[in-house]
Amino acid sequence: MTTTASRPVAVRWVKKNLFSTPLNVFLTVVLGAAIVYLAYLVIRFLVTSNFEILRVNLALFMVGSFPRAQLWRVVVALLLLAIMAGLAGGMLKAAARERSKDAGIRLAEVRGSRAVGSWLRRFWPLGLLVIAALALTRTLTPTLVAIAVVGLLVASRWLGAHLGPIPRRVGWIVVVLLPLAAYWILSASGLGWDDWGGFMLNIFLTIAGILFAFPIGVALALGRRSTLPVVRAFSIGYIELIRGVPLITLLLMAVFALGFFLPRDLRPGSVTRVLIVITAFEAAYIAEVVRGGLQSVPRGQSEAAQSLGLPALKITRLIVLPQALRATIPAMVGQFISLFKDTTLVAIVGLGDILAASSFANAQPAFNAQGLARITLPFVALAFWAGSFAMSREAGRLERRLGIGER
Amino acid sequence: MIPSARVPFWRDQRVLRVAAQVVAALAVFFLLYVLWFNVTNNMRARGVRTDFNFLDQPFGVRIAGSDLRPTAPVRLALLNGIRNTFALAIVGLPLLTILGVLVGVGRLSTNWLVAKISSAYVEILRNLPPLLVVIFAFQAVILRLPAARNPITPFGWFVISNLEFHVPGFRAGDNYRPFMLVVLVAVLLGALLWWWRTRVHERTGTPHHRWLWSLGTIALVGTMAYLILGRPLTITLPQLEGRVVDGGYRGLGAFFAVVGALAFYTSSHVAEIVRGSILAVPKGQTEAASALALSGFQRLRFVVLPQAMRIALPPIINQYLNYVKNTSLAIAVGFAEVTLVAFQAIGNGQPAPQVVVLLMGSYLVFSLVISLLVNLYNRHLRIVAR
Numbered sequence: 183m184t185t186t187a188s189r190p191v192a193v194r195w196v197k198k199n200l201f202s203t204p205l206n207v208f209l210t211v212v213l214g215a216a217i218v219y220l221a222y223l224v225i226r227f228l229v230t231s232n233f234e235i236l237r238v239n240l241a242l243f244m245v246g247s248f249p250r251a252q253l254w255r256v257v258v259a260l261l262l263l264a265i266m267a268g269l270a271g272g273m274l275k276a277a278a279r280e281r282s283k284d285a286g287i288r289l290a291e292v293r294g295s296r297a298v299g300s301w302l303r304r305f306w307p308l309g310l311l312v313i314a315a316l317a318l319t320r321t322l323t324p325t326l327v328a329i330a331v332v333g334l335l336v337a338s339r340w341l342g343a344h345l346g347p348i349p350r351r352v353g354w355i356v357v358v359l360l361p362l363a364a365y366w367i368l369s370a371s372g373l374g375w376d377d378w379g380g381f382m383l384n385i386f387l388t389i390a391g392i393l394f395a396f397p398i399g400v401a402l403a404l405g406r407r408s409t410l411p412v413v414r415a416f417s418i419g420y421i422e423l424i425r426g427v428p429l430i431t432l433l434l435m436a437v438f439a440l441g442f443f444l445p446r447d448l449r450p451g452s453v454t455r456v457l458i459v460i461t462a463f464e465a466a467y468i469a470e471v472v473r474g475g476l477q478s479v480p481r482g483q484s485e486a487a488q489s490l491g492l493p494a495l496k497i498t499r500l501i502v503l504p505q506a507l508r509a510t511i512p513a514m515v516g517q518f519i520s521l522f523k524d525t526t527l528v529a530i531v532g533l534g535d536i537l538a539a540s541s542f543a544n545a546q547p548a549f550n551a552q553g554l555a556r557i558t559l560p561f562v563a564l565a566f567w568a569g570s571f572a573m574s575r576e577a578g579r580l581e582r583r584l585g586i587g588e589r
Numbered sequence: 590m591i592p593s594a595r596v597p598f599w600r601d602q603r604v605l606r607v608a609a610q611v612v613a614a615l616a617v618f619f620l621l622y623v624l625w626f627n628v629t630n631n632m633r634a635r636g637v638r639t640d641f642n643f644l645d646q647p648f649g650v651r652i653a654g655s656d657l658r659p660t661a662p663v664r665l666a667l668l669n670g671i672r673n674t675f676a677l678a679i680v681g682l683p684l685l686t687i688l689g690v691l692v693g694v695g696r697l698s699t700n701w702l703v704a705k706i707s708s709a710y711v712e713i714l715r716n717l718p719p720l721l722v723v724i725f726a727f728q729a730v731i732l733r734l735p736a737a738r739n740p741i742t743p744f745g746w747f748v749i750s751n752l753e754f755h756v757p758g759f760r761a762g763d764n765y766r767p768f769m770l771v772v773l774v775a776v777l778l779g780a781l782l783w784w785w786r787t788r789v790h791e792r793t794g795t796p797h798h799r800w801l802w803s804l805g806t807i808a809l810v811g812t813m814a815y816l817i818l819g820r821p822l823t824i825t826l827p828q829l830e831g832r833v834v835d836g837g838y839r840g841l842g843a844f845f846a847v848v849g850a851l852a853f854y855t856s857s858h859v860a861e862i863v864r865g866s867i868l869a870v871p872k873g874q875t876e877a878a879s880a881l882a883l884s885g886f887q888r889l890r891f892v893v894l895p896q897a898m899r900i901a902l903p904p905i906i907n908q909y910l911n912y913v914k915n916t917s918l919a920i921a922v923g924f925a926e927v928t929l930v931a932f933q934a935i936g937n938g939q940p941a942p943q944v945v946v947l948l949m950g951s952y953l954v955f956s957l958v959i960s961l962l963v964n965l966y967n968r969h970l971r972i973v974a975r
Contacts, residue, residue, distance in 0.1 A: 199701035206700045412610035426956035427949045428914040438941035523718035555728035570716035
């Protein structure tokens, strides 16, 4: 019964959306054939390829040459970071709920299976990556770790959402301390970040680069809008200089020439050098993002603060920056994604990130000269695509939530 | 008694402003001095030369795809690299523009399949690292083509192997230079006619037919010159003779890997700009155009696109700049653009600080010139806008 009732609707839909004009008929037929062929190629690739190279080298792709006996440190760090993320998310949610209660608005709560559905819709790319990676493992341990990570995420999120206002302060301190603890655990065996590699290195460089570059970027953005000509000139000069050159030239500088610029007894490791350069590079881009945010704050705000007699520093710190930084969140996520993708460049200057792991694996005697890049590179691509796509969708969601561009 | 009207100098705005700037300038100059001091000292201590005389020393490596000998000076090798960067830009920029506009308009298509495929194209490509796309294009596509011993020849127009691509090209005949001169004059004449017909149209309202006038003139003059000067320019197809390919233009496989990968990658960003700009034109504009009984094409051509162009052009130029900066990724597949040449020069013992400064300088000059042009264009638009 339902089919006969819905058939006219379906036919109408197909007619309207696929075959409305001769041009559309042509496009639908040609592109439809192309899509079917592409799907056939992808399925044939997945079914007939031998993924042994990934199975053998999964640890190389994920953590580089991190000692295999010390892998438990990575696991513990992951679990700590999961608690941190869950706790922070839950507490943010609790704070938002209280604010809206104060304002007399009821937030729509999504619960039960619909909540799971919405989480799947938001994070399916990451789930796909995790499942693909787990499918390549040969022991049960990684799966158990993944389950533990997800379990801790959910549990700590629940805990964070149910903390009262005063325990929440303690919670935020814990959130700040947990990543430090994770770093301490990773490096306690004498393995500083100069020994890290694989996907772990890409993620570390992204997060550390943004964190270190953020204060410098804010200072540069304020400098660029300063009324002091000398400060403004230096800020503009730095920003345009950095933005005018490709990151790879700066990385070449880091590897070959940075040693010349430092005092002779200072010999940083290669990851540290690269991190210095990434910070310097990213600061210029963050400065431009923050400048966009500063421009979005109406002049009336600082004028009103002036008329209240606030000194210039306080106007910037209490009135302008909070509004400006809130407006930059989506663009900042965009910058984060862009740096995440750019961290692959460190493979060119000899660091062992996930892209370098792909070429190491292809140079192993068992897999040498078989053209297996067609298997390792799509795996690397999936890792970056899942992370970037999930983040960019979250940025879009945040943008809609904050109502940026609508006021 | 009224306290002194003078503000103490440490709270005087004018004094503070000057003091802050002096402090900032001193801090920056001190930092630069420390860096300079370190560089000169370190280089002297390690016996590295601090001048630019290395530019005249032999480069030491043969550059694939060029006629330069290893004994050619570093200067010429770097210039060759800059030329290769330009080649990447000249081939890639039109390609990525066409792709980007097609996909961007495709996302707004009323055809469901076209819109979905365009969305997938954008969402997949722009979330991948460009370096990964370049390496994939080279290792998983170009290198898997047949070896140079037995290349494939599609349509007889191309000769393709995993080393080199040969495409149809032009060959200059006897009267090549006079012919190009005539063509140049014809193009200038065409532009002049365009301008004149536009003026006539604006003054009197008679149809301008400016395409017909200008292109017609160019085609007419060009054809006549071509016939009179006796085939000054011929098209040649690459011919496979044994192992040697004769005629046509040739390019390294790595070149096409870089151009293709980066054009695909950048076009996904351009597509988003195009889509956003078309959506940013207020709906009232389209409705007003419909009220004037303009056809669908006229609405797009005369009302929507001119306004969308104005919004889209600055960010698209920004993407062009990104493309040019990304051509430096060719270093990963061994195409000798300027970054790879600089890298090889350092590897052959030329002083790294100077080489890197030259490298950054060449990108910087290019970027600054482009952003200057964009700023001028923006100012021009601001005057036009009300």
